[in-house]
Amino acid sequence: xxxxxxxxxxxxxxxxxxxxxxxxxxxxxxxxxxxxxxxxxxxxxxxxxxxxxxxxxxxxxxxxxxxxxxxxxxxx
Amino acid sequence: xxxxxxxxxxxxxxxxxxxxxxxxxxxxxxxxxxxxxxxxxxxxxxxxxxxxxxxxxxxxxxxxxxxxxxxxxxxxxxxxxxxxxxxxxxxxxxxxxxxxxxxxxxxxxxxxxxxxxxxxxxxxxxxxxxxxxxxxxxxxxxxxxxxxxxxxxxxxxxxxxxxxxxxxxxxxxxxxxxxxxxxxxxxxxxxxxxxxxxxxxxxxxxxxxxxxxxxxxxxxxxxxxxxxxxxxxxxxxxxxxxxxxxxxxxxxxxxxxxxxxxxxxxxxxxxxxxxxxxxxxxxxxxxxxxxxxxxxxxxxxxxxxxxxxxxxxxxxxxxxxxxxxxxxxxxxxxxxxxxxxxxxxxxxxxxxxxxxxxxxxxxxxxxxxxxxxxxxxxxxxxxxxxxxxxxxxxxxxxxxxxxxxxxxxxxxxxxxxxxxxxxxxxxxxxxxxxxxxxxxxxxxxxxxxxxxxxxxxxxxxxxxxxxxxxxxxxxxxxxxxxxxxxxxxxxxxxxxxxxxxxxxxxxxxxxxxxxxxxxxxxxxxxxxxxxxxxxxxxxxxxxxxxxxxxxxxxxxxxxxxxxxxxxxxxxxxxxxxxxxxxxxxxxxxxxxxxxxxxxxxxxxxxxxxxxxxxxxxxxxxxxxxxxxxxxxxxxxxxxxxxxxxxxxxxxxxxxxxxxxxxxxxxxxxxxxxxxxxxxxxxxxxx
Numbered sequence: 001x002x003x004x005x006x007x008x009x010x011x012x013x014x015x016x017x018x019x020x021x022x023x024x025x026x027x028x029x030x031x032x033x034x035x036x037x038x039x040x041x042x043x044x045x046x047x048x049x050x051x052x053x054x055x056x057x058x059x060x061x062x063x064x065x066x067x068x069x070x071x072x073x074x075x076x
Numbered sequence: 077x078x079x080x081x082x083x084x085x086x087x088x089x090x091x092x093x094x095x096x097x098x099x100x101x102x103x104x105x106x107x108x109x110x111x112x113x114x115x116x117x118x119x120x121x122x123x124x125x126x127x128x129x130x131x132x133x134x135x136x137x138x139x140x141x142x143x144x145x146x147x148x149x150x151x152x153x154x155x156x157x158x159x160x161x162x163x164x165x166x167x168x169x170x171x172x173x174x175x176x177x178x179x180x181x182x183x184x185x186x187x188x189x190x191x192x193x194x195x196x197x198x199x200x201x202x203x204x205x206x207x208x209x210x211x212x213x214x215x216x217x218x219x220x221x222x223x224x225x226x227x228x229x230x231x232x233x234x235x236x237x238x239x240x241x242x243x244x245x246x247x248x249x250x251x252x253x254x255x256x257x258x259x260x261x262x263x264x265x266x267x268x269x270x271x272x273x274x275x276x277x278x279x280x281x282x283x284x285x286x287x288x289x290x291x292x293x294x295x296x297x298x299x300x301x302x303x304x305x306x307x308x309x310x311x312x313x314x315x316x317x318x319x320x321x322x323x324x325x326x327x328x329x330x331x332x333x334x335x336x337x338x339x340x341x342x343x344x345x346x347x348x349x350x351x352x353x354x355x356x357x358x359x360x361x362x363x364x365x366x367x368x369x370x371x372x373x374x375x376x377x378x379x380x381x382x383x384x385x386x387x388x389x390x391x392x393x394x395x396x397x398x399x400x401x402x403x404x405x406x407x408x409x410x411x412x413x414x415x416x417x418x419x420x421x422x423x424x425x426x427x428x429x430x431x432x433x434x435x436x437x438x439x440x441x442x443x444x445x446x447x448x449x450x451x452x453x454x455x456x457x458x459x460x461x462x463x464x465x466x467x468x469x470x471x472x473x474x475x476x477x478x479x480x481x482x483x484x485x486x487x488x489x490x491x492x493x494x495x496x497x498x499x500x501x502x503x504x505x506x507x508x509x510x511x512x513x514x515x516x517x518x519x520x521x522x523x524x525x526x527x528x529x530x531x532x533x534x535x536x537x538x539x540x541x542x543x544x545x546x547x548x549x550x551x552x553x554x555x556x557x558x559x560x561x562x563x564x565x566x567x568x569x570x571x572x573x574x575x576x577x578x579x580x581x582x583x584x585x586x587x588x589x590x591x592x593x594x595x596x597x598x599x600x601x602x603x604x605x606x607x608x609x610x611x612x613x614x615x616x617x618x619x620x621x622x623x624x625x626x627x628x629x630x631x632x633x634x635x636x637x638x639x640x641x642x643x644x645x646x647x648x649x650x651x652x653x654x655x656x657x658x659x660x661x662x663x664x665x666x667x668x669x670x671x672x673x674x675x676x677x678x679x680x681x682x683x684x685x686x687x688x689x690x691x692x693x694x695x696x697x698x699x700x701x702x703x704x705x706x707x708x709x710x711x712x713x714x715x716x717x718x719x720x721x722x723x724x725x726x727x728x729x730x731x732x733x734x735x736x737x738x739x740x741x742x743x744x745x746x747x748x749x750x751x752x753x754x755x756x757x758x759x760x761x762x
Contacts (some may be wrong), residue, residue: 001289001623004543025163026542026544028159030542030544031159031305032163032200033158033544033546034196036306038306044332044335045335045339045343046337049433049437049543051339051547055195055199055313056196056316057196057432058335058547059542059544059545060432060436060544061441061542061543062547064542065544067544074091076196
């Protein structure tokens with residue numbers, strides 16, 4: 001079983017993006033930078049802005065963006 | 077201003093899309109920070125021109141490259157982009173150019189990718205390859221990758237991409253001959269077979285169609301199959317893995333540790349403050365000597381020209397109007413050059429992006445995006461390049477907010493005014509003078525943030541668009557590129573500001589020269605003021621005459637008309653004239669005051685002007701420049717919008733005079749109100 005949690009509340013060092021719930025321009029920008037549904041990301045800095053590592057790069061995202069990035073979490 | 081394409085460039089690549097006969101056009105494309113500009117600089121031997129895309133204010137750099145077969149091409153360096161799915165005007169223009177959707181289309185594309193980070197930089201390369209134009213891929217930083225133990229199999233890469241791939245190092249020049257010959261081959265040869273098909277999000281390529289889809293089953297992710305972004309990134313990741321020979325993943329733990337330090341909640345801001353203070357002290361200390369040279373140089377030029385031109389209106393136009401006016405702006409060139417050099421070094425090193433992460437939170441609170449910090453920083457040299465630099469801000473609301481407050485930052489042109497006032501208030505106390513200077517800077521910054529906040533609450537409602545920023549890898553900055561960048565910025569400043577300043581200088585000169593005061597009228601005026609003309613020395617007489625001429629001219633009459641308006645700020649009519657003459661360029665106030673209060677047309681030294689101002693008295697014998705007046709004048713000049721070239725750039729970048737007018741009106745009102753409060757408060761206290 002899986003559920004979703006937004007990136008700003010995500011606890012852990014790495015996880016998979018379940019979906020993006022953001023305005024189109026933001027979503028396109030994130031996807032261009034490699035943050036798309038199904039992508040595996042690592043967290044390099046928490047707080048606001050957060051820094052995530054994905055697709056060979058590091059991306060800083062503001063808290064408002066992190067709220068629209070849903071991460072997949074496994075239920076134990 | 078600079079919207080038109082340089083005539084020399086029009087030969088190569090004009091607004092009509094006409095190219096110079098025989099010269100094919102190659103567009104350079106790639107992510108930001110892949111060293112595109114270094115490659116461009118090396119290919120064009122630093123002989124490039126910067127202009128705008130037709131009908132826009134977006135920069136493009138164009139240069140000629142001599143290929144190995146004696147043919148030449150026109151190379152266009154496009155703004156860096158992560159995807160052809162453009163989300164900013166800058167990316168849109170670049171995309172339209174690559175796709176041939178604008179008036180002109182390139183004959184070939186040169187894609188630049190980063191050998192130290194193939195995966196990241198191949199994504200946009202794939203999108204460009206899907207356009208089926210003749211293409212060459214340059215793998216930059218090949219030498220840096222080798223040093224880090226990354227061996228890239230260029231043959232595999234070339235086979236998979238279906239186009240020539242050349243490993244290059246812009247730093248050492250490795251691979252450039254081969255790059256040129258490959259460009260010549262693809263331009264001369266038949267169209268390449270298309271290996272990567274499809275591409276638009278509306279019509280994503282299916283894996284079966286896509287010869288280059290190298291996703292293995294374990295990487296496929298159901299719904300992402302139809303998502304072109306996921307498809308592209310997974311393809312890039314797989315291709316990068318396949319073409320790196322030893323398959324080793326380079327550890328970036330060190331970079332992570334540096335990141336943690338530089339973006340730390342408490343240490344980050346401290347490092348930021350230290351870097352900024354250091355950068356600014358270097359800018360000001362290095363710029364001082366060349367600025368003095370330039371100043372003296374223009375002085376010498378004026379003297380030299382006056383010797384050759386017969387005395388009269390024409391001499392005055394050339395010496396006072398043109399050399400004086402344009403020279404007054406040119407002296408700021410060293411500061412602008414050094415500031416942009418430092419910015420380029422900081423950006424190239426990767427630090428600037430971390431600084432944005434540090435300041436983003438605070439700037440957002442007042443309604444400015446983190447990306448506005450670089451333009452705000454640049455505004456300390458000059459508002460003009462700073463307003464141009466707001467192009468990095470995608471959201472129009474955010475960009476407008478930044479443009480509106482940028483001119484509140486203390487630019488170089490305010491420094492002569494600050495110097496003059498500091499010298500008057502604290503002639504023998506450099507410590508207090510320094511505090512006065514710092515306070516003026518802080519006042520400008522605080523005002524900028526306060527106004528940004530007010531704009532957010534009123535006419536520019538909404539939150540700034542949230543930060544999404546790619547953090548580039550840390551690299552040793554290239555001095556060569558930084559010099560080139562600073563040179564280009566300096567040249568743009570001269571071209572744009574210089575031409576407007578030239579016109580303004582001529583207008584101000586005319587307003588302060590005509591109508592002329594006849595000798596009889598001068599004698600009458602002197603008699604009516606009981607000035608014993610015959611007792612004055614020749615130079616004193618010249619000065620008195622200059623002041624009387626100015627009083628009589630349109631500018632002096634205007635000053636007298638507006639004087640009552642400025643009286644509550646503690647300004648006499650001469651300062652009011654100074655405010656009027658500096659409407660177009662604030663530093664003009666120093667020379668206006670030196671003429672109006674002067675005994676000589678130009679002060680020999682700053683101290684002589686200071687003495688004259690300190691000695692200035694009202695008819696009742698009270699001093700003109702009291703502490704209250706000095707502070708009021710300083711506050712006024714910190715906050716007032718007195719720069720016509722900036723207004724012209726605001727109009728150009730916002731697309732309407734409405735915003736330029738708004739900027740002028742609000743800043744003037746703010747300056748007036750703040751100066752009024754300062755004057756009245758200090759007058760009361762003392």
